[in-house]
Amino acid sequence: MKESNSTNATDDFADKARRLFDESVDGLDGKTRSELNRGRQAALAEIHSGNRRWMQWAPAGGVAVAAIVAVVVWSGSPQIDIPDSPEVASDMEILLTEDSLEMLEDLEFYSWIDFDGETTGPTEPTNNVG
Amino acid sequence: MNAYAASFAVSSKADDRTGVDTLQREKRLNRFFADVEKRALRIAEISVRDRDEALDLVQDAMIKLARNYSGRPPDEWAPLFYRILQNRIRDWQRRQMIRNRVMVFFRRGTDDDERDPIAAAPDLAGRTPDEQLQSREAMQSLEHALTGLPGRQREAFMLRTFEGLDVAGTAAAMGCSAGSVKTHYSRAIHSLRETLGEHWQ
Numbered sequence: 001m002k003e004s005n006s007t008n009a010t011d012d013f014a015d016k017a018r019r020l021f022d023e024s025v026d027g028l029d030g031k032t033r034s035e036l037n038r039g040r041q042a043a044l045a046e047i048h049s050g051n052r053r054w055m056q057w058a059p060a061g062g063v064a065v066a067a068i069v070a071v072v073v074w075s076g077s078p079q080i081d082i083p084d085s086p087e088v089a090s091d092m093e094i095l096l097t098e099d100s101l102e103m104l105e106d107l108e109f110y111s112w113i114d115f116d117g118e119t120t121g122p123t124e125p126t127n128n129v130g
Numbered sequence: 131m132n133a134y135a136a137s138f139a140v141s142s143k144a145d146d147r148t149g150v151d152t153l154q155r156e157k158r159l160n161r162f163f164a165d166v167e168k169r170a171l172r173i174a175e176i177s178v179r180d181r182d183e184a185l186d187l188v189q190d191a192m193i194k195l196a197r198n199y200s201g202r203p204p205d206e207w208a209p210l211f212y213r214i215l216q217n218r219i220r221d222w223q224r225r226q227m228i229r230n231r232v233m234v235f236f237r238r239g240t241d242d243d244e245r246d247p248i249a250a251a252p253d254l255a256g257r258t259p260d261e262q263l264q265s266r267e268a269m270q271s272l273e274h275a276l277t278g279l280p281g282r283q284r285e286a287f288m289l290r291t292f293e294g295l296d297v298a299g300t301a302a303a304m305g306c307s308a309g310s311v312k313t314h315y316s317r318a319i320h321s322l323r324e325t326l327g328e329h330w331q
Contacts, residue, residue: 010319014291016330017322020269021292025168032181036171039189040163046196047156 159200162207163192166293170215173288176273177219178226187222191215208295209302216285216303223281268330275325279318282306286314287322 167188174184191214199210276284282304289300290311300315301308 009323013319013323016268017272017287017291018294020265020272021169021172023265024269025172028168028171032171032185033168035185036167036188039185039192040160040167042189043163043192043196044156044160046193047152047159047200049197 155200158204159196159207162204162211166208166211167192169293170211173292174215174219176276176288177284178222179277183222187215187218190218206302208293209299212289212293212295212303213305220281271326271330272322275322278325279321282310283314283318283321286311287318290315 170188170191171181171184174187175181178184178187191211194214195207195211199207202210276287279287285304286300289295289303290297295303297308297311300311304311304314
């Protein structure tokens with residue numbers, strides 16, 4: 001019985017507190033209501049900006065993808081190997097000797113010899129069997 | 131229809147559906163905010179005793195809910211919203227405590243410490259001025275008594291009594307167990323009744 005009275009008193013107290021609170025809510029002035037409405041609209045705009053937020057990153061994403069592709073292409077492309085064969089070494093040796101300048105002066109002559117050799121073919125007689 | 135046209139049609143349908151979903155969600159959220167914003171403002175105002183600060187806190191909470199949790203089921207919005215709001219209020223109170231300490235240190239107390247934030251409100255219920263005055267004074271007494279309560283008890287009382295959240299919703303909003311809510315609420319009622327006295331009831 002005592003517990004029941006206590007519960008009733010608690011409920012009455014809460015009811016009165018709620019009623020007074022609701023009255024104070026109803027009594028909010030127009031300016032405050034207007035500011036609340038403005039705040040609500042600002043919050044609702046966040047839903048749309050949230051949908052578009054990923055688009056803000058699109059340019060940065062494009063640049064990142066391009067950079068990745070560039071790195072992949074660059075690292076995957078065949079490297080230009082400089083041949084280290086003996087012929088190249090000997091050519092370099094010839095070019096670096098002092099005689100090389102003289103050879104360059106007669107370059108036209110050597111070119112003619114080279115061209116003549118290609119057009120006349122081998123000098124040895126062939127066995128043309130009739 | 132070629133493959134490109136088909137994929138475009140599917141994409142357009144998906145976009146339309148997303149647009150419709152967003153609009154529906156916005157409408158529902160608008161209704162939810164319109165329903166809770168005034169009570170939330172008064173709850174925040176009782177906690178921080180400043181209407182402008184309370185307005186900022188409520189707006190912050192609405193923005194955070196819309197930005198981060200609007201995709202959650204609508205029945206979760208109320209506990210989430212009040213949890214965000216209570217966290218904002220607690221942060222504000224911490225900052226205020228530090229600010230007051232600094233002010234005391236420099237002996238530069240502000241004059242508006244005792245300002246009463248309750249605005250004069252026109253009466254919509256058609257009561258006499260005496261009745262209005264009685265109600266206003268009773269509410270002021272309740273607010274003063276509430277500010278004297280420990281923070282958790284005040285939160286439990288306001289969420290249960292003013293906002294009408296059930297025990298589970300209040301527990302979710304406060305980030306504690308249902309048992310703790312019952313304890314805080316019971317102690318709050320006991321303290322308030324003791325502070326306000328028999329004549330208040």
